[in-house]
Amino acid sequence: MNVLELQQIGQLPVIATRPMPEEIAGTAVVRLHAAALNHRDYWIVQGQYAQIRLPAILGSDGAGEWQGQPVVIYPALDWGNHPTMPGPAFRVLGMPEDGTFAEYIRVPRANLFPKPEHLTWEQAAALPLAGLTAYRVLFSRCQLQAGERVLITGIGGGVALMACQLALAAGAQVFVTSGSEEKIRRAVQLGAKGGANYRTADWHKQLREQAGGFDVVIDSAGGDAFALLPTLCNTGARIGIYGGGSGKINGLSPQVIFWKQISIHGSSMGSPQEFECMLHFVQQHRIVPIVDAVFSLAEGNAALERLAAGEQFGKIVLAIDGSAAN
Amino acid sequence: MNVLELQQIGQLPVIATRPMPEEIAGTAVVRLHAAALNHRDYWIVQGQYAQIRLPAILGSDGAGEWQGQPVVIYPALDWGNHPTMPGPAFRVLGMPEDGTFAEYIRVPRANLFPKPEHLTWEQAAALPLAGLTAYRVLFSRCQLQAGERVLITGIGGGVALMACQLALAAGAQVFVTSGSEEKIRRAVQLGAKGGANYRTADWHKQLREQAGGFDVVIDSAGGDAFALLPTLCNTGARIGIYGGGSGKINGLSPQVIFWKQISIHGSSMGSPQEFECMLHFVQQHRIVPIVDAVFSLAEGNAALERLAAGEQFGKIVLAIDGSAAN
Numbered sequence: 001m002n003v004l005e006l007q008q009i010g011q012l013p014v015i016a017t018r019p020m021p022e023e024i025a026g027t028a029v030v031r032l033h034a035a036a037l038n039h040r041d042y043w044i045v046q047g048q049y050a051q052i053r054l055p056a057i058l059g060s061d062g063a064g065e066w067q068g069q070p071v072v073i074y075p076a077l078d079w080g081n082h083p084t085m086p087g088p089a090f091r092v093l094g095m096p097e098d099g100t101f102a103e104y105i106r107v108p109r110a111n112l113f114p115k116p117e118h119l120t121w122e123q124a125a126a127l128p129l130a131g132l133t134a135y136r137v138l139f140s141r142c143q144l145q146a147g148e149r150v151l152i153t154g155i156g157g158g159v160a161l162m163a164c165q166l167a168l169a170a171g172a173q174v175f176v177t178s179g180s181e182e183k184i185r186r187a188v189q190l191g192a193k194g195g196a197n198y199r200t201a202d203w204h205k206q207l208r209e210q211a212g213g214f215d216v217v218i219d220s221a222g223g224d225a226f227a228l229l230p231t232l233c234n235t236g237a238r239i240g241i242y243g244g245g246s247g248k249i250n251g252l253s254p255q256v257i258f259w260k261q262i263s264i265h266g267s268s269m270g271s272p273q274e275f276e277c278m279l280h281f282v283q284q285h286r287i288v289p290i291v292d293a294v295f296s297l298a299e300g301n302a303a304l305e306r307l308a309a310g311e312q313f314g315k316i317v318l319a320i321d322g323s324a325a326n
Numbered sequence: 327m328n329v330l331e332l333q334q335i336g337q338l339p340v341i342a343t344r345p346m347p348e349e350i351a352g353t354a355v356v357r358l359h360a361a362a363l364n365h366r367d368y369w370i371v372q373g374q375y376a377q378i379r380l381p382a383i384l385g386s387d388g389a390g391e392w393q394g395q396p397v398v399i400y401p402a403l404d405w406g407n408h409p410t411m412p413g414p415a416f417r418v419l420g421m422p423e424d425g426t427f428a429e430y431i432r433v434p435r436a437n438l439f440p441k442p443e444h445l446t447w448e449q450a451a452a453l454p455l456a457g458l459t460a461y462r463v464l465f466s467r468c469q470l471q472a473g474e475r476v477l478i479t480g481i482g483g484g485v486a487l488m489a490c491q492l493a494l495a496a497g498a499q500v501f502v503t504s505g506s507e508e509k510i511r512r513a514v515q516l517g518a519k520g521g522a523n524y525r526t527a528d529w530h531k532q533l534r535e536q537a538g539g540f541d542v543v544i545d546s547a548g549g550d551a552f553a554l555l556p557t558l559c560n561t562g563a564r565i566g567i568y569g570g571g572s573g574k575i576n577g578l579s580p581q582v583i584f585w586k587q588i589s590i591h592g593s594s595m596g597s598p599q600e601f602e603c604m605l606h607f608v609q610q611h612r613i614v615p616i617v618d619a620v621f622s623l624a625e626g627n628a629a630l631e632r633l634a635a636g637e638q639f640g641k642i643v644l645a646i647d648g649s650a651a652n
Contacts, residue, residue, distance in 0.1 A: 082562070084562060084587075085561050085562035085587045086561065086587070088561075141589075220580075222578075222579075222580035226580075227574075235411050235412065235414075236408070236410060236411035241580050241583050241584050242584050243580065243584065244579065244580025244581050244583075244584070247580075248553075248576075248577050248578060248579055248580070249575070249576075249577075249578040249579075249580060250574075250575075250576045250577065250578075251574050251575075251576065252548075252574060252575040252576075252578060253548075253570065253574055253575075254548035254552075254567050254569065254570025254573075254574075254575060254592075255570050256592075257567050257570075257590070257592035258567050258568055258569065258570070258592035258593055258594045259592070259594055260592060261410075261411045261412070261591075261592050261593060261594060262591075262592045263467075263589060263590065263591045263592070264583070264589065264590040264591075265587075265588075265589045265590075266580075266582075266583035266584035266585070266586060266587050266588045266589070267584055267587060268584045268585055268587060
C-alpha cells in the first residue's frame with residue numbers, strides 16, 4: 001500500500017510502499033478515504049515534538065471503510081479508565097503507531113465509530129481530533145451553557161473553528177479574534193456576533209465594547225496576550241487552554257483570577273466517551289466541519305506547507321484513493 | 327461602646343467611642359467576645375485597598391453572643407443567589423459596614439451561625455474568614471479527595487494553616503512551603519508529611535523528591551514561583567489561588583497546563599452555604615484553629631504590627647471585654 005512516510009528529521013515525508021497491515025485480534029484494518037492534517041504532524045516534521053521515532057506514518061485523523069461500514073477513527077490510543085483524565089499510556093494516533101496518511105491503517109476496533117451520515121469523506125476526516133479537542137474543552141472542561149458569551153481566539157485553526165461551530169450549536173454567543181480581518185468576517189458569516197484583530201493595539205477594548213464580558217474563553221495562543229483574557233471575563237468565567245503557540249504566559253494577575261472566581265482549564269484531546277458524545281452532537285445539529293483545501297496523498301508536502309503558512313480557514317484534508325493498494 | 331476606629335489613611339486606628347448600634351428588623355446586635363485580624367485589615371490601614379471609606383471599624387472575623395446564644399459571624403454580605411459565585415453586591419464584612427473590632431456589631435441575622443462548642447471565643451473568632459476561604463478553595467473549587475497529595479504554599483498564614491488542617495482531616499497527604507524552617511517543622515508536627523523552604527534555590531526539586539507529584543496545590547503567592555507549580559503537578563491536578571502577595575505570574579507554560587489537564591481555580595471567600603458546611607466539618611473533625619497571639623482591643627496596633635511582620639503561625643486575635651460597654 002502507498003503511504004506518506006517521514007523517514008528522517010530535517011527531510012520532508014515521501015510517498016513509500018509498505019506491506020498491507022494484517023488484521024489481528026481486536027483490531028480493524030480500515031481502508032481510508034480521507035485523512036486530515038493537524039499542527040502535531042507539522043511539528044513532528046520539524047523535529048519539534050517529544051520522543052520522535054522514525055520512520056513514521058503521521059496523521060491522526062481518518063475516515064474510511066471497514067467491512068463495508070463507513071467509519072471515523074478515534075484519534076488516540078489508551079486513554080485509560082478515568083473519565084476525566086488520560087492515563088500514563090495515553091498517546092495520539094500517528095507516530096509511534098502508524099497514522100492515517102496511508103491507504104490503510106490498523107487500529108483497535110474500539111477506535112472505530114460510525115461516520116456521521118451527513119458528512120462527505122473529506123468532511124468526516126476533518127472532524128476527529130479538532131472535534132474531540134473542541135468538544136472536551138468547551139463542554140467537559142469549561143461547562144459551556146446556552147446563552148453564555150464565548151471568546152474563541154485564533155479563529156481559522158481547525159479546533160478554534162470547530163469550537164465556534166459547536167458553541168453556536170449549543171446556543172452560545174460567540175466572539176472571535178484573528179490576525180486576519182477576512183477570517184473574522186468568515187466567522188461572522190458562520191454566526192459569530194463579532195470579533196477583533198489581535199494585531200491591533202486595542203483588540204481587548206474592542207471586544208469589551210462588543211461583548212461586555214465573557215463567560216467562557218477558548219485559547220490556544222498563551223503568550224503575553226493571555227494576561228488580558230481574565231480582565232475580559234465575567235465573575236465565574238472559565239478559560240480553556242488547548243494550545244500555546246505564542247509561548248509562555250506572562251503578567252497574569254492572581255488578584256483578577258481570585259476576585260472573579262475564574263477557572264483556567266488545560267485540555268488536550270478527550271476520551272472515547274467524549275468522542276462518542278461529540279459525534280452525537282455533530283449528527284444532531286448537522287454540523288459540517290469546514291474544509292479549507294483538499295490535497296492528494298502524493299501532494300502531502302503541499303498540504304503541510306499550507307498548514308505552516310497559517311492562512312487556512314478550516315481543516316486541510318488529504319483525499320486518499322486506495323484503489324491501487326495491495 | 328468602645329471600638330477600634332480607622333479615621334484617616336496614613337494613620338493607625340485608635341480606640342474611640344461610638345453609640346451602641348440599634349437592632350432593627352432582620353438584624354442582630356452581637357456582643358463580641360473576640361475578633362481576628364486578616365491581611366485585608368492591614369491593607370486597608372496601609373491605604374492599599376479599593377474604595378476605602380473612612381472613618382471605619384475594620385474586622386471581618388468575630389465571635390460573641392446574641393440573645394444568650396454563642397455565635398460566629400459569616401464574614402461577608404450579600405453573596406447573592408448563585409451557589410458557585412458571588413453576585414455584584416458581594417462584599418467582605420468590615421469597611422464600609424462596621425466590622426468586628428468593636429464591643430458590639432450589628433449584622434444581618436442570616437450572618438449568625440452557632441459557635442462550634444469545642445472552641446474558645448478566641449479560637450472561634452479565628453475561624454470564619456480563614457476557614458471559609460480554605461474550605462471553598464480546597465473542597466468546592468479544587469474538589470480535594472481523601473488520599474490525594476496536597477501542596478500548601480506559605481504555611482503559617484491563617485488560610486494556609488486552616489487549609490492544612492482541613493486537608494489533613496479530609497484524609498489528604500499534606501506538604502507545605504514556607505520561608506521559615508520553624509514553620510515547616512510546626513506544620514509537620516500538625517501532621518504534614520514534609521515541606522521545603524522557598525528561599526532555597528531547589529525547593530521544587532526537594533518537594534518532587536518528597537512527594538512525587540501533587541493532585542492539589544493551594545497558593546496565595548503568585549509571582550514567578552507560581553510557574554513551577556504546574557511542573558510539580560500530576561495529570562488532572564487542580565491549583566487553587568486565593569491570594570497573590572508576590573504579584574503577577576510570569577513564565578507559565580500553556581503546554582504543561584494542557585498536557586497535564588490541569589485546572590487553576592481562583593477562589594475568594596465563600597457562600598453562606600459553604601460557611602455552614604465548613605462549620606459542620608470543623609465540628610465533626612474537632613478542628614481547632616491555631617491562635618498565634620491574643621491582644622486586647624486597645625492593643626490593636628500591636629496586633630497589626632505582628633500581622634505585618636509575617637512571623638505569625640496561625641491567627642492573630644483580639645480578646646474583647648465588652649463589660650464596660652453602653
